Amino acid sequence: MNKTQIQLYKLKYFVLLVIMPLALLLFSCSQEMKTIKPGEIWPDNNGVHINAHGGGILIDNGVYYWFGEHKVEGKKGNQARVGVHCYSSENLVDWKDESIALKVSDDPESPITVGSVIERPKVIYNPKTKKYVMWFHLELKGMGYSAAKTGVATSDKISGPYTFIEAVNPNAETWPLHFPDELKTKSYPEDIKEWSDEWIQAVKDGMFVQRDFVKGQMARDMALYVDDDGKAYHIHASEENLTLHISELNEDYTGFTGKYIRVQPTGHNEAPALFKHNNKYYMVTSGCTGWAPNAARLLVADSILGDWEYIKNPCIGDDMDLTFYSQSTYILPVPGYKNALIFMADRWTPENAIDGRYIWLPVQFDENGTPYLEWMDEWSMDFFKK
Ligand code: DGJ
16 A cells, blocks of 8 residues: 555545534434524524414324414504414424415405405325314404404415315304203393402303303414324304313314313313323313413313312412413424423514514423423424433
């Protein structure tokens, strides 16, 4: 071997034994170090802050799809100007803009016309119809929050485009499960004073259920939940936001079967987010203070249409009474880890809606198996390997 050959030989081994392992190590570290930073700007693949507020996630073929409200600059940014935005990711940290999954309509007669209010979109997949089904809270243009409807749209492709089907007040002409006969015809005085003992009792007795019996129940903040048996449920703030309703969806997930329960009448719960752990159903909700944060609530039940009981505020530590300045929107089970769930919430900025931030935190369990949430400035999926 001459001198040049020896040098080339040495270089080859240096690359093979030093440079390549180092590069591999750096690559794997950078993959593991990908972190979630709750409350910070979260850029997508184009470097633009993710625009998917009040959102939820559906996993399809190992890819995560995040759907949420597309907000625009300024104070009126909470009105739907564009539609429901979709992003995809393989690691829950890097998100690719998949564009608008459901577009608002230019037709002024359409319920989802520009200027309507489209909130908290959630998507589930129906294996029987092979359709992706999106539900969202819909308020009709120019009517404030009085319509309290829920809209449904479907698509053959997860990222859309979704076709709007209809918007309804659920469960018209149907009484909730276990609703006593004598309350179906009970009459209430018209001048009953809000928040008086008599009024609170009247709401508990279903005064608003009875009022809305013919046209259908109110449905504002909402969530969807597909149980292990394939049955899907629509969970929504009803009865003037005073009572949650959990309603069974039909086989193709595009309508209501009429089977529904009332949860915590007068409990004033909104922003529902459900998950199952150790055969129990849990729900995180918020109180009702508009865009301002309040203390989250944790509820539990043995079956989804069973009795839901309040446990406690699931947050601990500083800002626990303000849910770390956020409001729940979804709880994502992360496949591939044991007991891995991500609590997703919104830090709203109504003065400039597009700047709203995302608060994602791992759900933790105490020694009794009760879920809780703790603030973290930065965390990665490695947290679930513990
Ligand atoms: C709180 C709800 O959770 C939001 O989705 C939105 O409806 C605001 N209220 C409107 O004030």
